[in-house]
Amino acid sequence: VSGIENLPCELQRNFQLMRELDQRTEDKKAEIDILAAEYISTVKTLSSDQRVEHLQKIQSAYNKCKEYSDDKVQLAMQTYEMVDKHIRRLDADLARFEADLKDKLEGSDFESSGGRGLKSKNSVNKVGVCLVSEGRGQKEKRGSRGRGRRTSEDDTPKKKKHKGGSEFTDTILSVHPSDVLDMPVDPNEPTYCLCHQVSYGEMIGCDNPDCPIEWFHFACVDLTTKPKGKWWPVWLFCWRAACVQGASVRQRMWAGPSKIPGLGGLQGVWGTGPLVRRGSSSASSRAPEVTLTPERYPVRRLPFSVVSEDDLAALEHIVPGRVITDPEELEAPNVDWLRTVRGSSKVLLRPRTTQEVAHILRYCHERNLAVNPQGGNTGMVGGSTPVFDEIIVSTALMNQVLSFHDVSGVLVCQAGCVLEALSQYVEEQGFVMPLDLGAKGSCHIGGNVATNAGGLRFLRYGSLRGTVLGLEVVLADGTVLNCLTSLRKDNTGYDLKQLFIGSEGTLGVITAVSVLCPPKPSAVNVAFLGCPGFAEVLQTFRTCRAMLGEILSAFEFMDAECMKLVRLHLGLSCPVQESPFYVLVETAGSGPGHDAEKLGRFLEQVLDSGLVTDGTLGSDERRIKMLWALRERITEALSHDGYVYKYDLSLPLDRLYDLVGDLRARLGPSAKRVVGYGHLGDGNLHLNVTAETFSASLLGTLEPYVYEWTAGQRGSVSAEHGLGFKKKDVLSYSKPPEALQLMRQLKALLDPKGILNPYKMLPTHA
Helix, strand or coil: CHHHHHHHHHHHHHHHHHHHHHHHHHHHHHHHHHHHHHHHHHHHHHHHHHHHHHHHHHHHHHHHHHHHHHHHHHHHHHHHHHHHHHHHHHHHHHHHHHHHHHHHHHHHCCCCCCCCCCCEEEEEEECCCCCEEECCCCCHHHCCCCCCCCCCCCHHCCCCCCCCCCCCHHHCCCHHHHHHCCCCCCCHHHHEEECCCCCCCEEHHHHCCCCCCEEEHHHHCCCCHHHCCCCEEEEHHHHHHHHHHCCCCCCCCCCHHHHCCCCCCCCCCCCHHHHHCCCCCCHHHCCCCCCCCCHHHHCCCCCCCCCCCCCCCHHHHHCCEEECCCCHHHHHHHCCCCCEEEEECCCCCCECCHHHHHHHHHHHHCCEEEEEEEECCCCCCCCCCCCCCCEECCCCCCCCEEEEEECCCEEEEECCEEEEHHHHHHHHCCCCCCCCCCCCCCHHHHHHHHHHCCCCHHHHHHHHHHHEEEEEECCCCCCCEEEECCCCCCCCCEEEEEEECCCCCCCEEEEEEEECCCCCCEEEEEEEEEEEEEEHHHHHHHHHHHHHHEEEEEEEEEHHHHHHHHHHHHHHCCCCCCCCCEEEEEEECCCHHHHHHHHHHHHHHHCCCCCEEEEECCCHHHHHHHHHHHHHCCHHHCCCCCEEEEEECCCHHHHHCCCHHHHHHHHHCCCEEEEEEEEHHHHHEEEEEEEECCCHHHHHHHCCCCEEEEEHCEEECCCCCCCCCCHHHHHCCCCCCHHHHHHHHHHHHHCCCEEEECCCCCCCCC
């Protein structure tokens, strides 16, 4: 296994660093004792200024001591992940080896219908671009997962059914381990769910030691409330029965519900098996507990009321049976998925209708109770989790499609509908959602609108500010604002819906959305190209827009460091020769021949002019997913490279990459890597800096430098992630004081008591 021989040395290094941090902490504690003794013995003779100076020395020593302790915790978390990562790789390689050995022993050579054999070159044009329709070779099996990370039938080799064997066991063996054990984005997270998404929304831990997945989303296993006792999914129950009849227990890869004969849904069953796996079913034993937000950040609780027993009784009357106070059920909604902020809410409410939301807010407004609206809890900036004890109002049960017009393509639905479910629904009608995100399996459309989410289709279909036609919103005092129009043109008065798009739940709670869906394209192509420099990347984009025009769907870029990361940590292969930069171009249209002709002319132009040095093209679904994986899985690869400092910036195109070079020179060896990638077509740079562990000094070098540099280019400190809790105090780098003042006035007008999502979006008053 790659890197296993270095594991003991890495562990020794980390343990030595922790010992050094312990020693520094002890030295500082001794220094504090000396300073305290001096202060006590001389306090009567010291002047006021001298007392302050002496106390400041003690405080400074204490802060250093705390900093060393925080660094040790980060180092311990990294060490845990280091060991866990190697164990998972060993597990996956062992299972794959067993499967391959069984294949060879039984002589079951196969070639899948999806083209997992050798790469087929249907045609090589005169400029050297290989047009591939049959997929990649065996080396790229591990990188075959694509957008949405779902395993398709075409990705699974067809196995012969062996006599006397279990068909279910054969199906399990046919799935590659890397298609199942999808490493989560956060380095301290366990393995998640059938949908391969990380910890978004409500989840339940599996109590069966044979299960390869540790946590499941309620919706993925058809649960609405947490069952009592120990639990595991029904497909695992049937699998264990098959194992008893002769299947090997060590072959633990899950094939997905659609591949299990005789099973319909995923109804859960209760089991009593012993907990013998690493960790237990509780979140706290799997990863270090997340520090409470007020302990990590300088924030004070505002004078809101505290929830009483009378309040609980009143809320129970509004949403009977859907007032959650169980501490275990409140763990997940109190923590963001990055595990960086944690609230202490004691109450979660699950309304089903707009009127229930209105009654909740009306009551909370009268009682001065703070409210935290929450959708899929997939945000990057802590905007959907409580800071203190705010009441969480979840839209998870508001998941109904209200109407869809198959001529205009206008969809009207409740705010709690999951984006991927909506995508599947409209695709069956011949349309697509104008929004596509990596978190589409868990994020809610209401949250997407509330944060004005960008995503992968922004270049083609634009912002949600253009595709959202109407909203239904409940204001802080319980007033229902029904602007749920389906009209594309309505020029009557102020466009009030725009106030709530991107307001992050601070002005009102979105309960329903009307959105315009474009027709589903019948022809999709993806080109992956290598460029010799960023200037050539920009010129390629210019040529692309001019020659591809209306069929251009996406234009993404990544630097060479990104490619190194996905190859090193994920085992993905680069389909073109090594280059300083890489570009992914996607086209989507209605005529395969027309699109292929335009794309061919474009590729010939950029190769002949030297803007592109090498390229490859994919038009079948599996090949497209493989190429997209190189771009979409960069975040995952970064999580394996150490502690990551993340920035989501909008910058002028001609200066988009300059900050990456500036930071490499500024940080030098103090940073492990500085990488840049993102949505070039939108002017959106994802800047990431990695280090072995968290470092306060490195953070101080990065901030506010990154924000000041961005402000100097008249850019935005948040391109698509929003402000939430983490970035609210850097808003002034992108907006003038007059704009901030107007925002505060709007907040005071619509939410005079400030109960809606407090501590978010707007800067803290001095």
